[in-house]
Amino acid sequence: xxxxxxxxxxxxxxxxxxxxxxxxxxxxxxxxxxxxxxxxxxxxxxxxxxxxxxxxxxxxxxxxxxxxxxxxxxxxxxxxxxxxxxxxxxxxxxxxxxxxxxxxxxxxxxxxxxxxxxxxxxxxxxxxxxxxxxxxxxxxxxxxxxxxxxxxxxxxxxxxxxxxxxxxxxxxxxxxxxxxxxxxxxxxxxxxxxxxxxxxxxxxxxxxxxxxxxxxxxxxxxxxxxxxxxxxxxxxxxxxxxxxxxxxxxxxxxxxxxxxxxxxxxxxxxxxxxxxxxxxxxxxxxxxxxxxxxxxxxxx
Numbered sequence: 001x002x003x004x005x006x007x008x009x010x011x012x013x014x015x016x017x018x019x020x021x022x023x024x025x026x027x028x029x030x031x032x033x034x035x036x037x038x039x040x041x042x043x044x045x046x047x048x049x050x051x052x053x054x055x056x057x058x059x060x061x062x063x064x065x066x067x068x069x070x071x072x073x074x075x076x077x078x079x080x081x082x083x084x085x086x087x088x089x090x091x092x093x094x095x096x097x098x099x100x101x102x103x104x105x106x107x108x109x110x111x112x113x114x115x116x117x118x119x120x121x122x123x124x125x126x127x128x129x130x131x132x133x134x135x136x137x138x139x140x141x142x143x144x145x146x147x148x149x150x151x152x153x154x155x156x157x158x159x160x161x162x163x164x165x166x167x168x169x170x171x172x173x174x175x176x177x178x179x180x181x182x183x184x185x186x187x188x189x190x191x192x193x194x195x196x197x198x199x200x201x202x203x204x205x206x207x208x209x210x211x212x213x214x215x216x217x218x219x220x221x222x223x224x225x226x227x228x229x230x231x232x233x234x235x236x237x238x239x240x241x242x243x244x245x246x247x248x249x250x251x252x253x254x255x256x257x258x259x260x261x262x263x264x265x266x267x268x269x270x271x272x273x274x275x276x277x278x279x280x281x282x283x284x285x286x287x288x289x290x291x292x293x294x295x296x297x298x299x300x
Contacts, residue, residue: 007102007280008035010234010288013270014095017232017290020044024092027224029079029217031057032101034064037072040095047071049086053078053125056103078125079213082220090226096217098244099236100124100204102282112204114180114196120173122204132203136173141165151211151239152202159186160199201237211239218247222260227295231262234288241269241287248291262291 008014014036020026022045028037031052040048041064048071050061061074075085079096104124105113111121111132122132136144141161148157163186164173173179180196187195205211221231231248235241246252248262255261269287277284 007283008033008039009097009099009280009283009286010270010272010276011035011039013288014232014234015039015043017265017288018093018095018230020046020093022046025049025089027051027082027086027091027094029082029094029096029221030098030101031061031074032097033057033103034060036095036097038064041068041071045071047073049073049075049089049091051075051077051079051082051085054101054104055126056107057101060103079217079220082217082224086224089224091224091229092226093230093232094221094225095232095234096214096221097234098210098214098240099234099282099286108176111176112200114176114194114200117175117177120176120179122207124208128207130207132179132207133172133174135203135207136164136179137168147206148199148202150202151205152198152200153238154187154198154202156187157199157202205239211243214240214243218243218252219254222255222258222293222295225293225295227293229293230265230290231293232288232290234286236285236287241289244287244289245269248289259296261294261296263294265290265292 020040020043025047026040028048028050031037031050037048037050040046053076058074058076064072065074077085100112104110108116108118111118120133120136144161144164145157148154148160154160160183163182167182183196183199189195225231233244235244248264250261266289269289272283272286
């Protein structure tokens with residue numbers, strides 16, 4: 001397993017919003033490298049449950065379990081598993097960092113990054129039946145264009161899809177750099193951003209059902225949080241942040257059926273400082289939102 005320089009994004013603002021205190025119970029819904037979980041545990045003598053669907057994250061959790069055997073508990077699963085995994089637990093606060101883990105990006109064998117040559121995979125859960133190569137090699141030109149445009153906001157989605165379909169007739173895509181090179185012939189570098197960025201994002205989101213899972217995360221949080229419990233989200237692109245904004249600003253109609261609402265703790269999303277971006281360029285697009293949940297007796 002590749003060793004990555006994991007740096008938790010917006011760590012101090014997250015702790016300020018969550019304000020962990022002794023005896024309280026919290027959920028880190030995206031364990032990743034464990035940076036948030038460790039900080040919460042070290043801030044107060046609270047209990048933290050952590051969730052992640054990546055089996056490598058479970059391996060990384062062992063060190064924290066050894067250090068905090070009675071206050072830290074790791075659970076393998078997705079956001080949609082929260083109601084089942086924690087049916088007997090109500091949380092004082094839940095934190096979601098919706099970005100891809102640095103470990104996933106920095107491990108070529110996982111196939112998330114166009115910076116390395118690796119298998120065209122992108123599955124956060126390796127046992128999932130559909131990987132990125134399956135999509136690229138079997139989906140129609142129209143469906144590929146829709147994926148790149150809808151989930152990657154790629155303006156040249158149709159051109160990329162056409163090039164992929166033409167190329168795969170004789171050379172099926174199996175490697176990340178093979179796909180990246182194909183995209184780079186269509187899209188030109190702009191503002192220092194690699195031309196493959198948007199298409200890779202769209203493909204990754206589609207393969208992992210990320211937006212559906214985020215919606216499930218919010219619905220599960222409303223059920224799993226105590227009244228006046230806190231919800232903190234960190235998003236990394238506009239699609240994620242739009243979902244966060246809609247829920248925390250009570251713009252999702254589903255909330256009405258629960259007779260619940262959020263009270264914003266952050267009037268505007270918190271962005272990383274200039275110093276943080278300099279130290280960790282991956283944080284540049286991060287946005288943190290926080291809110292308190294108010295329940296009025298409805299059932300979800």
